[in-house]
Amino acid sequence: MKVVSSSKARLGVVAALAISALITIQIVPASAGGVDFRKAVPGSGKGITIGLIGLDDSIGFGKDVHDSIAREAKKAGAKFVFCDGKLKGDVALACAKTFKLKKVQGYLNFNADAAAAAAICKAGPQVPVIAIDIEQDPCQSAFMGADNANAGASTGKAIGNYFKKNFNCEYDAFISLEDYGVGIANELRMGGYRDGFASVCGAIPAAKLKKYDAGRLDKALEVMPDALTTLPGKNKIIVVAINDQGIQGAFSAAKAVGREKDIWAGSQGAEKTVWCDIKTNDHWLGATAYFPERYGEIGVPYLIDLIKGKKVPFQLKIKHVAINGTNIDKNFKVTGC
Amino acid sequence: MNVDLAHLKDIRKSFNGVEVLHGVDLTLAPGEVLALLGENGAGKSTLVKILAGDIPPTSGSITIADTELARLDVYQARQLGVRMIFQELNDAPTLSVAENIFLGQWPGSKGFVAWGDMREKAREILKRLEVDIDVDAQAGSLRVGERQILEIARALTQNAKVLVLDEPTAALSNTEVERLFIVMDQLKKQGVGMIYITHRLDEVSRVADRVQVLRDGNSVLTVDAKGAQRDVLVTAMLGHEALKNARPAPVSTTGNGLEITNLSSGDDFTDVSMTINAGEVVCLFGKIGSGSSEVLESIYGLRPVTGGSIQILGKKFTPKSPQESSSSGIGYLPADRQRLGSFGSRSVAENLAVASWKAMSRLGFVDAGNEVKAFSRWSDALKISARRGPTQEIATLSGGNQQKVLLGRWFEAKVQVLLLVEPTRGVDVGARRDIYDIIRRQAKESGMAVLVATSDYEEVVLLADRALVMSRGKIVSEFTGNSVEATSLISAAS
């Protein structure tokens, strides 16, 4: 029931978090590794109808996931039905009911309201379900998506390697731009950074670790100048943020006070909007890629497998990669910088 | 000077095939004031709208300042110097006087207003009109009459040659009316021709040079204002002779309706005492600001009482709120019908029944049938013409008809005391007569005590059994029966 868009107020917060897993408390424990992307086999979905309850198409991440699943479903020759969950449990519930009407044979569920999952499972068709990034208990046959701790660790390790090689692991401070509003996901990601970094350069002494609730662009812009003021003359300052926007903000703030060469950064997301920054800024040491534009390469083939009665591992985790100026062209098509 | 400023010749106008103007001529010379009389629906508004280019005539010719046109549009009319001044204000109340005079055409350049220049020019214009208004005052803080003069001043800055004034005095006090007339005298000297639409016959000889009377889309009389007999004008307007003033019959004292003793409210009025018998109509005559309407507001609980007492049917009554008053059998008809009286978007039946819902309902539910019955009962008695019946929105009725509905509201509620403030303001002559008849008849039939606050002496003469005159917050004199007549009222009030 929405003529006038209504959840915009919240989109600001959510969109800033490149990844949806942060919306919920229900995070599947981190597991090592992950599954490889596999392109859908043409014709493998012939005669099959699959559905997707979307996160919210007005969020870039959700839209990327939607598009990639639609693309792979088409490639497989399956009929694809989409219904936008718009971040709301009741909307997703209505979606599940339409899926029942439309007789979908299996669906991917990116419903944001994990607590409403049981009601959605019950109302929807009783078919295989793959949950995306958010648990859809009790009807999920498999769970695909991000691995927060791992994602944090991969860029944390990349920063550690850089500092070991260039500065012999010497650094002035380790600034962590966090977002406490998103619960445990914050812990997993930011903790991942620290663990990854510590695995190379050793544990971070408490005196050097500075945490701020400033993961968003505007908050980072606000907090960073003050943080830099407390570190006069220092030029080996590590800054990590819960997403790309936090680091964008950090660099903008540092530039404003003429200290953009004093900070060394790592972020999460590696979204399209920051590709050029990553490529051209050698102080942006790493950004963990989440590959929403390739979710379909896991979701669609495995869902078809499930529908056809094949066995599929429960955990379908993305293999995260820390992106930097040197490897970015291998992973993405970056143009026009 | 032979050249007319404006000349309308054989103007005909039809709406949806119905002709409302049947070949009307009108001329206006420079420096002349032409009073245009006629009942509502006579065609006055249509005629001046044609002159202003608002609507095209079906046939006929229009000549303004030597330019003959088969039809003209609003823009042309403005170019030729035709300006309209309406009863409703068309100003920006939060802007200053100077800004209002130059509204939309502020002197200055490159989007910046030249304030000094503008204020200087505004002062000059107001001086020319011989009025004393501060150019820096907020327009909204001025009296209605002053704001109207601002509109005239604005017309002058835009080079007005023909000024149409549509009932400008309807909402003005006597002093304000006089001031307007002085302004009009100044305009005459400057050669501006004016068409003056009014319902007040006494104003005609004061301000106009000629009088033209319209009736049912025909021009029925054009005479010099000087020698124009009042009876002749009324007969021309109505199409028949006016009824002679119904001299009030002596009132039989059937007991006290409303009695107030030494009532005061701050500085607005002090020590007002009167007794109104059941069935009697008493007018409280006074200029605006004399305190007459304020007395009624206090009785109804709209204005705090600071001293004195009120008795209704011999029982003490202390006004607290309009709710208390209306449930204690008092009805109140405000002067400002649009703002305080009618529910514009609701039906006539509902507007009429609203004060009687309690009586019409059972367990909190109103029987809509009762509403319709009440309406048909009163629409006959009050001669309300609502073409679409009880469900018609009241806002679509004429002022006179709306007022009748609002009167019917309190008749239906069977109030014992009815308080009326300026009951015929903005109502045309014919309907006015109806309203007076109804009020008098209803008072006698139901034994209501009726108290009317008015600044219109004609109303007092036609309506009152007894008149009390107020000046500066006090009752200054009393007239009964045949002694209620215009000259003594006016001299007592001033």
Next chain:
Amino acid sequence: MSKTTEVEKDKKRSIPASAPLMVFFVGLFTYFSVASEYFFDIENFRNIAVALAVTGIVCIPGTLLMIAGQVDLSVGSAAAVSGMIMANMVNKHSIAVGLITALVFGLTLGIINGFLVTVIGVNSLITTLGGLATLYGIALLIGNGQTVMMRNFEWLGTAQPWGVPLPVVIFTVLAIMGAISLRKSTYGRSLYAIGSNPNAARVVGIRSNRLLFITFVLSSVGAALAGAVLCSQLSAADPNAARGLELEVITAIVLGGASLAGGRGSMFGTILGLCTIGILNNGLILLDVPTFWQRVAQGLMLIIAVSFDSLRQKLNNQRS
């Protein structure tokens, strides 16, 4: 006799307020029935009705308020708080305690809103805008920003006595009560009068403040009830669940012909507005219209439907 027939005839000449929307609704309904094989289906109608019920419950007192010229923007957040309270109470105590506390919360909120608007004299838009923000904060505080699962209380949201979902039954009963109150009761009539001309209402002796107070209470209680139903439907309370509900409510009411300035509107109109939005949302999904286009279509339809109504008023005015 002749007089009544004349009146009847004249009545026919003016187009009734709900006619344009009715035409629009029927047109839309027919189109979706033809265009989608899934639309004309009892199961689908049931889905549409359930999706509408929560908003609908809030729309009923909302219509009363808007007719009186007031607006309550706090309903969305109030529903969220109600849901959060109920989920916690149901988990800790019992269903009865949960329901009662949720409704008591609604009552209290209504009293606060009513007090601020009618006694203190704060503009209702401002009062409830403040409420919108405050209550959202409270909803987040209650669950510490998280959703709360609720066990064993699905029946309020999902039971289907005689095949009709319970939320729809609740909505229908309330709608009938609301419609009768508006048309027949002195209370409802007074609301129209207050909205049409608040000053005149006071002068004529209507107890405006008291009636507005009651209506604000009804609005908050309605929001609390809606929150409880939503929470039961999802078996969970999400502080974000009813975000934006206030706009959905206003949209349906205005689409149904009520004026934001007060004095106009009807329960039937509101329900028709609600249903139009409901089948539009449902139909567009069934037709696989991309989300972004859905939003465009929904916005356009709103403009078109309201334009129809303005056109109707123009036509009526020309005829009078």
